[in-house]
Amino acid sequence: MSSVCPYAHAAVVQPDPCADYLALKEAPPVHWDEVLGIWFITGTEQVGELIRHPALSSAWPERGRTVLHDPADEVNSHGRTADSVRRWFMFDDGTRHRALRGLVAPLFSAGRLALLRPFVEEQADDLLARRHGRIEVMADLAVPLSSRVICRVLGLPSDTAPRLEGWAQDIAALLVADYLPEVSRRGDLALSQIEHAVATALESPDLPPDSGLAVLRKARESGEAEEADISAVAGLIVYAGFETTSTFIGKAVRSVLHAGAWRELRSADPAVAVEELLRFDTSVRQVARVATAPVTLEGQRIEAGDLVLLMLGAANRDPGVFTDPDTLRLDRRIKKHLAFGQGQHYCLGAGLARMEARIVIEKISRAWRDVRLVEPPTTKLHFGIPVLERLELELS
Numbered sequence: 001m002s003s004v005c006p007y008a009h010a011a012v013v014q015p016d017p018c019a020d021y022l023a024l025k026e027a028p029p030v031h032w033d034e035v036l037g038i039w040f041i042t043g044t045e046q047v048g049e050l051i052r053h054p055a056l057s058s059a060w061p062e063r064g065r066t067v068l069h070d071p072a073d074e075v076n077s078h079g080r081t082a083d084s085v086r087r088w089f090m091f092d093d094g095t096r097h098r099a100l101r102g103l104v105a106p107l108f109s110a111g112r113l114a115l116l117r118p119f120v121e122e123q124a125d126d127l128l129a130r131r132h133g134r135i136e137v138m139a140d141l142a143v144p145l146s147s148r149v150i151c152r153v154l155g156l157p158s159d160t161a162p163r164l165e166g167w168a169q170d171i172a173a174l175l176v177a178d179y180l181p182e183v184s185r186r187g188d189l190a191l192s193q194i195e196h197a198v199a200t201a202l203e204s205p206d207l208p209p210d211s212g213l214a215v216l217r218k219a220r221e222s223g224e225a226e227e228a229d230i231s232a233v234a235g236l237i238v239y240a241g242f243e244t245t246s247t248f249i250g251k252a253v254r255s256v257l258h259a260g261a262w263r264e265l266r267s268a269d270p271a272v273a274v275e276e277l278l279r280f281d282t283s284v285r286q287v288a289r290v291a292t293a294p295v296t297l298e299g300q301r302i303e304a305g306d307l308v309l310l311m312l313g314a315a316n317r318d319p320g321v322f323t324d325p326d327t328l329r330l331d332r333r334i335k336k337h338l339a340f341g342q343g344q345h346y347c348l349g350a351g352l353a354r355m356e357a358r359i360v361i362e363k364i365s366r367a368w369r370d371v372r373l374v375e376p377p378t379t380k381l382h383f384g385i386p387v388l389e390r391l392e393l394e395l396s
């Protein structure tokens with residue numbers, strides 16, 4: 001049993017958005033990584049097939065193992081990760097998934113998004129109004145905007161927003177490296193702090209009646225959800241909705257600068273541009289599954305119990321599907337990309353993420369005729385998850 005964590009030493013600076021994908025380009029679309037003991041799937045067709053395959057389960061935090069999990073270790077050998085995470089409907093395939101997803105899906109309907117739009121616009125305007133001459137895109141715009149939006153959707157008070165960044169990172173680390181005691185401790189702490197924030201908000205007379213937490217409380221009262229589901233779903237929405245969106249906004253700006261396409265952005269249709277930016281460099285580069293029965297694909301046999309990573313970002317650069325895939329073209333008309341997944345776990349917040357990104361793209365491209373990078377953007381690998389850390393711009 002190896003005790004070396006392949007992620008622990010991997011703090012790197014990666015200013016080039018293509019760097020994450022080029023390494024996978026030469027690899028076969030279905031291949032086994034000996035070091036990690038994981039399957040990597042990179043082709044569009046193969047990812048599309050496996051993401052909807054009934055033998056590939058989303059319950060990987062509970063059932064999936066890598067060579068790093070010691071079967072003799074009591075904590076990791078059963079019930080990996082906190083109870084709260086195992087309640088997340090994202091990690092469930094059956095009726096429970098449909099029931100819990102169905103409860104919160106109305107929060108993301110077209111009608112609800114239209115009602116939320118003025119709030120998102122107002123927050124973006126507020127954050128941009130404070131910037132004169134310079135902006136650090138992550139800390140000054142992307143992180144506060146997407147955390148305020150998540151708090152609004154859930155009904156958490158706005159002063160909770162600055163805590164979301166730490167929570168999301170600690171939970172993300174928990175999901176990929178819970179065999180490290182420090183990661184486990186921090187992840188569990190983040191989850192219990194979310195639980196506490198949720199309990200406090202539920203007691204508050206100011207909880208908006210149409211908020212996510214109020215919807216979940218009603219579901220508990222009618223017996224459609226259990227008490228523990230309330231903070232579990234809230235934790236899932238913080239994890240799935242905050243950093244994904246803030247990182248994507250930062251990555252979108254980075255991609256435009258990398259491609260020297262700022263002027264093009266000013267005349268682009270924001271809706272079209274955002275789809276190409278999602279294809280070019282998404283924030284959720286991969287999703288995991290665990291095989292519940294053997295599956296054969298491209299002549300390779302995936303065994304029951306194997307962990308499988310479906311590389312959405314790499315699949316979005318498949319030259320068999322996208323012409324000249326490593327070139328950003330803001331007017332590219334994309335029929336379908338995989339940035340939000342596919343099938344029953346298709347991103348619940350896709351419409352919200354698109355709305356936030358379009359608003360930001362529209363506002364910044366109108367506000368700033370030209371921008372210049374103050375220094376190369378830095379991306380840090382936080383336990384294997386690339387987090388865009390700094391993107392500082394000079395504005396004109």
Ligand code: HEM
Binds near residue numbers: 090245287344350
């Ligand atoms: C650019 C931003 C975003 C990206 C790239 C993204 C990507 C994804 C992907 C790829 C999945 C599928 C996971 C899987 O198949 O295992 C997913 C699921 C999910 N996303 Fe997003 N997401 C984003 C923003 C959001 C937002 C803003 C929210 C909510 C506020 C959200 C909530 C969810 C939820 C709840 C799921 C689980 C759905 C299920 O299992 O049924 N996401 N997202």
